Amino acid sequence: MKIVVFVKLVPDLVEELTVDPGGTTLDTTWLRMIINEFDDHAVEQAILLKEKTSTQVIVIAPDFDGVDEVLFTACAKGADQIIKLTGDFSSINNHALARAVASRIKILQPDLVLTGVQANNDIDGSIGPALAACLNQPFVGYVSGVTLEDNTAIVQKEYPGGVIAEMSITLPAVLGIQAAEQPPRYVAVSKVRQVMKTSNIDEQPLDELDNSGFPEVTRMFQSETSAHAEMITGSPDEIADRLVSVFKEKGILQRTNR
Amino acid sequence: MSQDIYVLIEHNQGQVAEISYVMLAAGRQLAGIHGSQLFAMLLGYQAQGLSLDIAADKLLYIDHPALKEFAQDAYLLTLTEIIKSRQPRVVLFGNTTIGSDIAGAVSIALGLDLASSCRYFTSDGKFVSQICGGKIMAEGNLSSGTTLLTMVPGGYKPEEGQSEHPPVIENFSPPVLDNLRIKNIKFIQPESFDIDISKESILISVGRGIQTRDNLELAENLANSLGGVVCASRPVIDQGWLPTTRLVGKSGKHVKPKVYIALGISGAPEHVEAITGSETIIAINTDPKAPIFDIATYGTETDLFDLIDVLVEKVEAAKAS
Numbered sequence: 001m002k003i004v005v006f007v008k009l010v011p012d013l014v015e016e017l018t019v020d021p022g023g024t025t026l027d028t029t030w031l032r033m034i035i036n037e038f039d040d041h042a043v044e045q046a047i048l049l050k051e052k053t054s055t056q057v058i059v060i061a062p063d064f065d066g067v068d069e070v071l072f073t074a075c076a077k078g079a080d081q082i083i084k085l086t087g088d089f090s091s092i093n094n095h096a097l098a099r100a101v102a103s104r105i106k107i108l109q110p111d112l113v114l115t116g117v118q119a120n121n122d123i124d125g126s127i128g129p130a131l132a133a134c135l136n137q138p139f140v141g142y143v144s145g146v147t148l149e150d151n152t153a154i155v156q157k158e159y160p161g162g163v164i165a166e167m168s169i170t171l172p173a174v175l176g177i178q179a180a181e182q183p184p185r186y187v188a189v190s191k192v193r194q195v196m197k198t199s200n201i202d203e204q205p206l207d208e209l210d211n212s213g214f215p216e217v218t219r220m221f222q223s224e225t226s227a228h229a230e231m232i233t234g235s236p237d238e239i240a241d242r243l244v245s246v247f248k249e250k251g252i253l254q255r256t257n258r
Numbered sequence: 259m260s261q262d263i264y265v266l267i268e269h270n271q272g273q274v275a276e277i278s279y280v281m282l283a284a285g286r287q288l289a290g291i292h293g294s295q296l297f298a299m300l301l302g303y304q305a306q307g308l309s310l311d312i313a314a315d316k317l318l319y320i321d322h323p324a325l326k327e328f329a330q331d332a333y334l335l336t337l338t339e340i341i342k343s344r345q346p347r348v349v350l351f352g353n354t355t356i357g358s359d360i361a362g363a364v365s366i367a368l369g370l371d372l373a374s375s376c377r378y379f380t381s382d383g384k385f386v387s388q389i390c391g392g393k394i395m396a397e398g399n400l401s402s403g404t405t406l407l408t409m410v411p412g413g414y415k416p417e418e419g420q421s422e423h424p425p426v427i428e429n430f431s432p433p434v435l436d437n438l439r440i441k442n443i444k445f446i447q448p449e450s451f452d453i454d455i456s457k458e459s460i461l462i463s464v465g466r467g468i469q470t471r472d473n474l475e476l477a478e479n480l481a482n483s484l485g486g487v488v489c490a491s492r493p494v495i496d497q498g499w500l501p502t503t504r505l506v507g508k509s510g511k512h513v514k515p516k517v518y519i520a521l522g523i524s525g526a527p528e529h530v531e532a533i534t535g536s537e538t539i540i541a542i543n544t545d546p547k548a549p550i551f552d553i554a555t556y557g558t559e560t561d562l563f564d565l566i567d568v569l570v571e572k573v574e575a576a577k578a579s
């Protein structure tokens with residue numbers, strides 16, 4: 001079995017996000033990029049499958065600032081091969097990425113491709129279904145459990161309200177991972193450093209990127225809402241007092257403990 | 259190309275998903291702008307009954323055993339046929355477990371433009387999408403060809419997509435659906451051993467800001483003194499710190515308590531869509547730009563670790579007095 005995991009970096013939402021002076025993209029000057037958390041789950045799911053069956057795991061990521069560490073971390077977790085796609089990705093969208101990654105995947109011929117179900121900066125759909133269509137393979141997203149049997153994958157697909165569909169997919173296929181069966185494992189920085197010395201990132205240049213497939217954005221702006229919370233300021237003591245009076249107003253303090 | 263607006267009706271186990279009605283409301287607005295008709299597409303098996311309250315001019319019904327429940331490959335084959343033959347102006351999908359799985363594939367297969375996470379359309383028909391956990395909005399014009407969009411809830415009331423008059427049904431023959439590679443085996447219903455958070459009136463909800471499992475005790479203390487129940491955002495559940503029955507959000511429960519206290523929750527759209535029915539939302543978050551403050555009634559930027567113990571003491575004191 002061979003599994004390819006596609007991983008990308010996304011803006012860290014904890015940082016302040018600003019719009020580029022051009023007004024149609026994010027300002028990337030100070031943008032801190034981190035691994036898309038669902039891609040991290042996809043890596044974990046691949047490693048879990050490797051631990052159960054003898055599977056080769058290849059992790060592919062486009063070259064964004066910080067990608068080397070992400071790839072070496074995947075390697076420290078158990079990935080067998082790490083590939084960095086190089087090129088100019090400053091204004092790339094998922095359609096272009098899907099086409100480019102599909103061309104690599106056609107060469108690698110994996111049985112299964114895993115990627116995160118979505119990323120916070122997706123604007124032309126998530127990459128999984130586009131990738132699957134480029135490969136002419138079936139896709140199942142919102143997946144939170146995978147078992148492999150011969151040439152099929154049995155997956156748990158999430159529906160709203162906690163309902164789960166158990167499905168079987170004939171391989172090769174692409175899955176969009178929502179959550180791995182266990183939280184992504186932690187690897188010590190020292191282990192990642194060690195891996196950096198002993199393993200290599202396989203760099204593969206991508207030349208032509210075809211961004212078609214997305215309508216033009218004419219304006220990007222910070223979310224502005226008509227309503228905003230009434231902000232309570234002061235010391236923790238003062239804030240707690242105010243909140244207690246809110247609880248009283250709402251009539252929820254008379255209740256006895258359950 | 260026609261100017262008609264097409265909406266994919268989403269359903270699962272015999273129930274139409276709420277996002278379908280949100281899309282019908284949006285579709286109605288677009289049909290008004292383009293002076294055209296609103297079509298609903300229902301793919302199913304002996305499922306005409308699901309169409310009764312759908313507010314559309316026409317309902318295209320496609321009947322096939324392989325379409326009984328959602329399967330991406332069968333849907334993809336069917337939808338590409340419909341879109342090729344009808345050439346709509348716009349096709350709306352949910353940004354959901356169904357719509358997101360196929361919209362991108364239809365886009366690649368037919369070479370049509372796709373914009374995701376659209377929240378609403380402006381009065382002149384531009385789409386407005388939300389990205390970056392709801393912090394950034396992107397506005398754009400529809401493309402010149404058929405444009406595909408996935409929609410998130412929040413911009414339209416589902417009731418606006420419902421009607422007492424059933425739509426006119428038009429049957430559309432399904433394409434050959436053989437050699438399918440995806441099969442539904444069974445549906446697993448959520449566990450019901452736990453309390454039902456959608457029925458609770460005081461919820462203390464914890465997010466990633468709680469940092470560790472041990473810190474959940476803080477939330478439990480507050481819940482105990484207020485007579486409430488602890489629930490959580492997805493990252494906390496994925497860590498296994500609370501059972502999935504306590505998950506609030508798109509993939510968990512929608513809640514409508516009297517008071518919802520969000521501790522260290524950013525307010526991502528997948529979380530927010532499930533709490534807007536709360537009477538009062540109190541958000542405690544150190545990031546002044548956290549989107550949770552846009553929907554909360556009260557907010558404070560205080561560190562939750564400085565506040566909770568004090569708050570529990572004060573609640574206890576107030577109860578004793």
Ligand SMILES: Cc1cc2nc3c(=O)[nH]c(=O)nc-3n(C[C@H](O)[C@H](O)[C@H](O)COP(=O)(O)OP(=O)(O)OC[C@H]3O[C@@H](n4cnc5c(N)ncnc54)[C@H](O)[C@@H]3O)c2cc1C
Pocket residue numbers: 117118142178464465466467468490491492493494505506507508509510511521522523524525526527528529542543544545548560561562563
């Ligand atoms: C298909 C899909 C379905 C999903 N379904 C759900 C769902 O059902 N429910 C759900 O919740 N999410 C869901 N998500 C995930 C969602 O996108 C967000 O990732 C998630 O809601 C974020 O959780 P959070 O707010 O706890 O964490 P974060 O976004 O990481 O926010 C943590 C917050 O804590 C604050 N904070 C940190 N330290 C402190 C402190 N000491 N005091 C106060 N504040 C602090 C930070 O400022 C930050 O705003 C889904 C995602 C996908 C892709």
